[in-house]
Amino acid sequence: MQPIAIGVLVSSDRAAAGVYPDRGGPAIEAYLTEVLTSPWHPVLRLVPDEQALIETTLIELVDMVGCPLILTTGGTGPALRDVTPEATAAICGRMMPGFGEAMRTASLADVPTAILSRQTAGVRGSSLIINLPGKPAAIRTCLTAVFAAIPYCIDLIGGPRLETNPAVCRAFRPAL
Ligand SMILES: Nc1ncnc2c1ncn2[C@@H]1O[C@H](COP(=O)(O)OP(=O)(O)OP(=O)(O)O)[C@@H](O)[C@H]1O
């Protein structure tokens, strides 16, 4: 079976400029390695917080690379340069606000500033795009909160079947 390409998009001015090494991409890849039993491989992109660049990178990952799942990190806050949710909404056909709601609720157990994230999710074609906050520690909290719903969502939009390790997260597929 062909490994499934999963997009990992880091939006960070400072990581893109080399001010600090990116820790968001590795944190996402570490979680995916634990949770997925289907063969997969990451397609990593690191860009500054520029809406046009984020949009063209998301379009490339969906339309050219064919990633059924793209996880972004960074650029979800209230600062002027935080534009990842806008870029996501601009290139998605429909939004999936439940993901953002569930991730913020879970993050509130970690930090009271969880509500400052405008993270959302959306569908473009047969791809699901999910925003995560920039703090590397937020990645596990947020993915743990929503991962059980991701495989069935990808089933419904016509993507490949994703299998998970139930010891990490049991994918929920409603009985037919
Ligand atoms: N990709 C990353 N790799 C490592 N640490 C990060 C990354 N993104 C954010 N952080 C950490 O989280 C803190 C808060 O994130 P912040 O909201 O400032 O991220 P950001 O908006 O992505 O940053 P930037 O100013 O680089 O665009 C940062 O000060 C930094 O310590």
Ligand SMILES: Nc1nc2c(c(=O)[nH]1)N[C@H]1C(S)=C(S)[C@@H](COP(=O)(O)O)O[C@H]1N2
């Ligand atoms: N789980 C979790 N969620 C979190 C945080 C965190 O440290 N952990 N940081 C919050 C803060 S301080 C901000 S400003 C927003 C947006 O962060 P971003 O702009 O880096 O995406 O995410 C919030 N969500």
